Amino acid sequence: MKKRSIFLLSSIALTLTPLVLASNEPIQPIKAPKGINTAQVELGKKLFFDPRLSKSGFISCNSCHNLSMGGTDNLKSSIGHHWNQGPINSPTVLNATFNLAQFWDGRAKDLKEQAGGPIANPGEMGSTHELAVEIIKSIPAYQQEFKKTFGSDGVDIDKITQAIAEFEKTLVTPNSRFDQWLTGKKDAISDQEKAGYQLFKSSGCTACHNGVAVGGNSYQKMGAVNPYKTDNKAEGRFTVTKKDADKLMFKVPTLRNIELTYPYFHDGNAATLTEAVNTMGDVQLGKKFSKDETASIVAFLKTLTGDRPSFTMPILPPSVDSTPKPVPFK
Amino acid sequence: MKKRSIFLLSSIALTLTPLVLASNEPIQPIKAPKGINTAQVELGKKLFFDPRLSKSGFISCNSCHNLSMGGTDNLKSSIGHHWNQGPINSPTVLNATFNLAQFWDGRAKDLKEQAGGPIANPGEMGSTHELAVEIIKSIPAYQQEFKKTFGSDGVDIDKITQAIAEFEKTLVTPNSRFDQWLTGKKDAISDQEKAGYQLFKSSGCTACHNGVAVGGNSYQKMGAVNPYKTDNKAEGRFTVTKKDADKLMFKVPTLRNIELTYPYFHDGNAATLTEAVNTMGDVQLGKKFSKDETASIVAFLKTLTGDRPSFTMPILPPSVDSTPKPVPFK
Numbered sequence A, B: 001m002k003k004r005s006i007f008l009l010s011s012i013a014l015t016l017t018p019l020v021l022a023s024n025e026p027i028q029p030i031k032a033p034k035g036i037n038t039a040q041v042e043l044g045k046k047l048f049f050d051p052r053l054s055k056s057g058f059i060s061c062n063s064c065h066n067l068s069m070g071g072t073d074n075l076k077s078s079i080g081h082h083w084n085q086g087p088i089n090s091p092t093v094l095n096a097t098f099n100l101a102q103f104w105d106g107r108a109k110d111l112k113e114q115a116g117g118p119i120a121n122p123g124e125m126g127s128t129h130e131l132a133v134e135i136i137k138s139i140p141a142y143q144q145e146f147k148k149t150f151g152s153d154g155v156d157i158d159k160i161t162q163a164i165a166e167f168e169k170t171l172v173t174p175n176s177r178f179d180q181w182l183t184g185k186k187d188a189i190s191d192q193e194k195a196g197y198q199l200f201k202s203s204g205c206t207a208c209h210n211g212v213a214v215g216g217n218s219y220q221k222m223g224a225v226n227p228y229k230t231d232n233k234a235e236g237r238f239t240v241t242k243k244d245a246d247k248l249m250f251k252v253p254t255l256r257n258i259e260l261t262y263p264y265f266h267d268g269n270a271a272t273l274t275e276a277v278n279t280m281g282d283v284q285l286g287k288k289f290s291k292d293e294t295a296s297i298v299a300f301l302k303t304l305t306g307d308r309p310s311f312t313m314p315i316l317p318p319s320v321d322s323t324p325k326p327v328p329f330k
Helices: A002-016 A018-023 A038-049 A111-120 A129-137 A140-150 A157-169 A177-182 A191-202 A273-285 A291-302 B002-016 B018-023 B038-048 B111-120 B129-137 B140-150 B157-169 B177-182 B191-202 B273-285 B291-304
Strands: A219-221 A249-251 B219-221 B249-251
Touching: A038 A140, A038 A157, A111 A129, A111 A157, A129 A140, A129 A157, A140 A157, A177 A191, A191 A291, A273 A291, B038 B140, B038 B157, B111 B129, B111 B157, B129 B140, B129 B157, B140 B157, B177 B191, B177 B291, B191 B291, B273 B291
Parallel strands: none
Antiparallel strands: A219 A249, B219 B249
16 A cells, blocks of 8 residues: 555656656756846857958858757868868857866866857967957947947957857757657657667666766766777867876767767767767777667657757848958968 | 929928839839748748858858848958859849849849859859759758748759749848938938938939949949959959950949948959949049048948848758768868
């Protein structure tokens, strides 16, 4: 009788408070961001799309973190200033707010610090913080919007990156079919997808890919069990810490919207999810999945695609005569 | 008495039917486009923003006709595949529907024919029509949207460019302060701006810059009165017709939103409106404007900035395993 009561209680709990179910899972649903400064978001959205933050006047944040796609450029490695080939795969900006740090090697502590990096990277946007600030502050409509947003005169790189980061905090993707299932909608995912999730858990994938972002919250060695072969020269966390133990330690990428963020891994060498799952099984877990097993995990991973941010395309204020000119070809 | 009656009649006409006023002016107001196929517009908007139409997977129509800016890239000449330097300044796509033909030399008869050009230009998007079609038709969500939009199976370059052109037809910019003045709002432009408009007319600018787009409806020689000096090698309409008389004959650009579409001329050599007005006065009209005259014409030109198209940033369907991969670096 006691057991039955408990059983009944559990059934009620599952029905009435779906988050109880979610809390028993290693993956947590995405919730809408809170405490967002909407004025900063609107300004940051403009700056995110503004190619004048680059030396060429051609590359914006959105060039490599394309919000019409999956918040990335879907290239093995990115195209930068003068068509420079970037050294690493561009991570998605979607749900990047959940990462413990930014960049594959975690060298930026948060979104704001990250936002300043590509602007001044000679192989990415190719500008300097000084030039970017000079350009933005030459534009009267921007001057006014910065003043209104921050309550003080002046434009500086701190305000620019703060606004971009605030916009990026809104770039979360709730309401995936998996999150619907997590929060109680039992038919939101198919039997194959459920089986894939069970296998994902039982195989050990959730040891690293867990939490709200299904990743992004730890550094792990690429090739934990079997060596990972690549021509890519990135050394991961070692670049930041200079500790031998951190060689090839990379931030675990989010699996949210993984259907959209191909190709995969820090080197972009896995073109398809099937390839990525098989390689992860091998080098991280020492497992060889059957074709059906891989297919079920891939099916599960595709349930992680959420609602992409929807917003009005920003309209940018024009440069004026005194605005420093872009330098695309020197 | 007869005269007075006529005067009274004119006054009433001016007050009650503002378009009568506009019809007496060489510039006509922009009206909303009619007979638009909205399904094609939505599909065309996606394609306009889709970088997979380029070989690199990096360049979309919007890269050089940036709708966050003035429908152009604001560079002297555009950046293309492998950072190729384009031979000519990228014209704005805003109000391009009003042009008598497309490109500076008019080599495309309409927006649809134009849309196919850059995709297959090795120095622009660097792809081929065959590859672009293969990529788009590999994507299930696109297949379905093409079928729904065109009522027939299959994706081809004809449907792709038709949809892009239909979207571009919507990219008009009504409600500029000048159009408000044209349609009866007397205080929509200042006295200096009115004086600038009068000088614009009396100097002969409206001989070429007239109609709805304030240009775009004729070919004229760059350097009609005095020779125009440039290192740019474009020969204008001659490239199409091979007639000597067409050397340096270019399509007159629209002056709508000219405040947004810097730098100016087919070579992009005029960085500012002041420079552009002075040069036009010299080489097209043999006039030297005083500083105040130039300032008033520039002030008038800035009243031609209309409402830029406002729309939700398109969300693009992801590629699938069978989609041909971008080739950015070979």
